[in-house]
Amino acid sequence: MYDDTEISREIANRFNLDRRDFLKFCAAMAATMGLPKGADAQIAQAMTAKERPSVIWLHFQECTGCTESMLRAEHPTIEKLILEIISLDYHETLFAAAGHQVEAAREAAMKKNWGKYVLVIEGAIPVKDNGIYCKVGGKTALQLTKECAEGAAAVIAIGSCASWGGMPSTPPNPTGSTGVPEILVGKPVVTIPGCPPNPYNFLSTVVHFLTFGALPAVDDKGRPKFAYSRLIHENCERRAHFDAGRFALEFGDEGHRKGYCLYKLGCKGPETYANCPAILFNDVGSGSWPVGTGHPCIGCTEKGIGFAKPIHALAELQNQRPPVGYPRVVEEQGAGASIGAIATVAAVGGLAIGAGAKLVGNLGKSEDGQDSGKQG
Amino acid sequence: MADPLSPADQTRIRELVSVFARIGEERMKDLGLYNPALQVEAVGFRQWQGWLAGILVTPWFMNFMLLPGPDTENLAGVEPGSRRRIDLPKGQVVFVVGEVEEVGPYLSHSIHSPMGQFSDHAGASTTAWAAVGPYFQEPGEEPQSGCGFGWGVNKGP
Numbered sequence: 465m466y467d468d469t470e471i472s473r474e475i476a477n478r479f480n481l482d483r484r485d486f487l488k489f490c491a492a493m494a495a496t497m498g499l500p501k502g503a504d505a506q507i508a509q510a511m512t513a514k515e516r517p518s519v520i521w522l523h524f525q526e527c528t529g530c531t532e533s534m535l536r537a538e539h540p541t542i543e544k545l546i547l548e549i550i551s552l553d554y555h556e557t558l559f560a561a562a563g564h565q566v567e568a569a570r571e572a573a574m575k576k577n578w579g580k581y582v583l584v585i586e587g588a589i590p591v592k593d594n595g596i597y598c599k600v601g602g603k604t605a606l607q608l609t610k611e612c613a614e615g616a617a618a619v620i621a622i623g624s625c626a627s628w629g630g631m632p633s634t635p636p637n638p639t640g641s642t643g644v645p646e647i648l649v650g651k652p653v654v655t656i657p658g659c660p661p662n663p664y665n666f667l668s669t670v671v672h673f674l675t676f677g678a679l680p681a682v683d684d685k686g687r688p689k690f691a692y693s694r695l696i697h698e699n700c701e702r703r704a705h706f707d708a709g710r711f712a713l714e715f716g717d718e719g720h721r722k723g724y725c726l727y728k729l730g731c732k733g734p735e736t737y738a739n740c741p742a743i744l745f746n747d748v749g750s751g752s753w754p755v756g757t758g759h760p761c762i763g764c765t766e767k768g769i770g771f772a773k774p775i776h777a778l779a780e781l782q783n784q785r786p787p788v789g790y791p792r793v794v795e796e797q798g799a800g801a802s803i804g805a806i807a808t809v810a811a812v813g814g815l816a817i818g819a820g821a822k823l824v825g826n827l828g829k830s831e832d833g834q835d836s837g838k839q840g
Numbered sequence: 841m842a843d844p845l846s847p848a849d850q851t852r853i854r855e856l857v858s859v860f861a862r863i864g865e866e867r868m869k870d871l872g873l874y875n876p877a878l879q880v881e882a883v884g885f886r887q888w889q890g891w892l893a894g895i896l897v898t899p900w901f902m903n904f905m906l907l908p909g910p911d912t913e914n915l916a917g918v919e920p921g922s923r924r925r926i927d928l929p930k931g932q933v934v935f936v937v938g939e940v941e942e943v944g945p946y947l948s949h950s951i952h953s954p955m956g957q958f959s960d961h962a963g964a965s966t967t968a969w970a971a972v973g974p975y976f977q978e979p980g981e982e983p984q985s986g987c988g989f990g991w992g993v994n995k996g997p
Contacts, residue, residue, distance in 0.1 A: 698950045704920040704938030707901055707948065709867030723921065727873065734873055734954050780872045781956040 478512075478548050493671050497680060497690045510675040511549050517674065518573050518581040520612055521555040524598050524605040525632040525641055526587030530623040531557050533660035533745075549674060550582070556600070567601040574615055582673065583616035585609060585644050588625040588632040592640030609647050618679050619644065619653045622666055627655035627686070628767040635772070643767075645686055654679045655686040659764035659771075664743055665691040685767060687737070696733035696761050699741040701750075702726065715758075726755060730776040732763030845885060845989045849892055852907065852943075853882045857992040859942050860898050868900050875899045875955040878964050884972030884988035888928075891947075893975070894988055895968045897961075901953035902968055904975060906935065907946045915945035930975045961993060 487508060494503040523531075535558075552558065553573035559566050574581065587605075590597040595606035603611070613619055621644035624630030632641035645653045656666050669688055672680045680688040697703065705711070705725040712720035713728055720729075727734065733755065740753045740761075755761055763769030845853070861880040868874045878899040885894030890911035895904050906926065908915050913924075915937055922937040924947055935947035951971060958964040969990075973983055 695953075697953060701921040701936070703950060703953075704936050704948065706953075707898075707903065707938055708920075708940040709863040711867075727871070778872050781875060781954050 493668060497668055497672055503675070507671060507675045511671065513674075516549060516551040517617075518553045518577040519550045519555075519584060520553060520570060520573060520581055520616075521584040521586065522600075522605075522608060522612060523556045524585065524587030524589050524600075524609075524626075525639070526623060526625045526630075528557055528586070529660045530586045530666075531555075534663040534666065550670065553577075553581070564601065570612075574612065578615040580617050581615065582670070583612050583619045584622055585619065585626045586622050588629045588641035588643065589647055590632070590639035591642050591647070592638070597639040606647065609644065613648050613651055618673055619648060619651060620666070620669060620679075621645065621653050621655045621686070623661055624657040624659045624764050624770055627657035630657070630659065630764075631771045633771065652679065652682075653686055654682055654688060656691075657685075657687065657765040657767075657770075658738065658740075659762075661765075662691075662738075662740065662743060662745060665739070683737075687765070691739045692737045692765065694737065694739065694742075696736045696738055696741055696755070699739070700725075700733055700755060701741060702755060720758060726758075726760040727779060729760045730774070730778060731755065731760035732766070732769050732773065732779050733761045734779040734781075735769055736761055736763040736766040738765040844986075845887065845892075849885075849887065850989060850991070852892060853885050853894075853989060853991050856896065856907070856943055857882050859940055860896065861992075863940065864899055868898075871900070873900055873954040875958065878955055878958060878961050879993050881961070881965055881968070881990065881992035883965065883968040883990050885990070886976070886986070886988040888976060895951070895972045896948075897964050897968045897992075899955060902951045902955065902964065903948040903953075904933070904951055904972070905946055905948045907943070915939075915947070918945060920945075928975050929978050929981075931979070933975070965993065 487504070490507040490511065491504040493507055497503075521531075554566065554570040556566070559569075561569065587598075589595065589605040589609055591606060595604035598605040600608060621627050625632055625641070626644050628643035628645070629637070629641040630643075632639065633643075643655070645655065654669055656669060658665070665688065668690065669680055672678075672688075680690060683689055683692060685692075697706070700706070702723060702725045705723065706727060710719060710722075710724045711728045712724045712726055714720070715729065720726075725731070741755065744750070744752045744756070746752055751757060760775065762771075762775050763773065764771070857880050864874070864880060869876075876899065878897065880899070881897045883895040883897060885892055887893075887909075888906075890909040892907040892909060893905070895902060906912075918937050920937055920939050924935045924937065925932055926935060926947070933949050935949045937945060938948050939945040952958075952967075955964060958967070969987070972988060977983065
């Protein structure tokens with residue numbers, strides 16, 4: 465058992481949080497990832513550990529949207545948690561220093577933490593013409609990726625670009641943009657696709673690594689199963705309209721205004737695996753995801769769909785693989801600690817429409833807003 | 841043991857099947873997400889705490905459904921897409937409120953959709969019959985002898 469007073473002091477000093485809220489967060493995180501009982505204590509211990517893992521964060525062909533969405537999350541604690549539980553030794557967007565000074569810092573951090581640091585890559589890697597289309601400090605993205613991956617304990621590709629090439633790889637893909645897994649063949653890479661990806665999915669992955677020293681279980685595309693095992697369509701708030709055959713036929717028509725299914729406008733929900741409808745974005749309550757605001761899903765988490773298939777093109781009845789995750793039997797519910805919002809990640813197990821939302825006072829809105837209180 | 845359904849309840853289930861069969865013919869048939877190898881079938885319906893509960897298989901979804909009764913929450917006027925958490929013997933299940941003409945409002949919980957993974961109706965039907973019983977069992981409990989009321993494929997309409 466860990467020393468509780470020690471943890472309380474750590475939490476108060478570093479996270480500026482109430483101990484109770486912090487432990488609630490840990491419990492919610494554990495639920496999120498479908499971890500067994502007792503894992504929350506392990507998570508609490510890992511997150512308050514003195515030694516924070518060194519993280520090297522590389523940016524290549526991207527828009528910095530992944531970093532932006534994480535740091536601008538409505539929930540102020542996410543950024544704080546991320547920056548407090550890891551030691552960010554190199555991040556081009558967040559570093560105050562510049563130029564060769566930063567590159568030197570990166571090399572020093574790698575040397576000091578060789579074999580132990582976490583490498584996060586944001587953005588695609590161009591491989592055409594020996595990768596000359598993206599350079600940082602005179603080195604190509606290709607060189608940097610290989611160099612930094614060599615001493616990394618874990619590699620996380622954040623965003624669709626790093627996951628398989630994403631937007632920069634849109635045909636005709638002039639620079640030969642490629643994802644991290646294709647470059648680092650033979651090295652396990654966890655991908656967190658999305659444009660932007662949900663910060664909670666990234667945070668859960670990091671917490672899993674901190675706690676267990678290993679990355680979470682992933683599917684055949686390297687995506688954590690806890691977040692990408694169910695189709696958007698299966699958790700969609702417009703699903704009842706699909707079942708009943710009610711569709712919006714064009715933007716702004718009656719069906720669109722009534723919240724009907726967006727399939728005929730090109731929604732890729734039926735062929736895209738992600739937990740967006742269950743955990744939503746930015747903790748602002750119901751509807752805060754593309755389909756919730758009336759736009760069809762573009763399939764940004766799915767290689768071969770997002771940035772490949774036109775936005776208006778219809779989803780197809782492919783021979784879907786059987787779902788990686790079946791509906792969870794008992795959905796976890798937490799009580800409303802504001803920090804628990806983060807834990808919405810919970811929804812992960814899939815099915816849990818709104819289960820995540822239940823974990824959090826703040827996010828509770830997403831269910832209440834949809835009139836679900838009574839039996840909730 | 842699942843009690844046999846009353847004639848009135850059986851009529852409701854038959855209507856559920858015919859309404860969704862009609863929706864299939866009129867609105868879904870031409871869509872890419874419609875699996876023409878499948879049919880509409882009601883699987884394992886029974887009375888459970890006032891709800892009429894079972895699985896509905898269609899060429900475009902397989903849902904666990906609860907149709908309201910006089911003693912359950914009256915779903916009239918509830919916005920489709922609203923959510924409900926119901927404690928079934930199996931555990932807590934999250935449902936979405938749906939509504940179709942004639943049948944009225946109901947609760948549904950997605951098991952599969954789209955249905956591309958089933959190459960024939962027998963496969964989908966078998967999956968549904970196997971899935972329905974456990975919703976009414978505590979984890980570890982022995983399967984019940986009654987399997988509920990089915991309608992749609994082998995019995996008419």
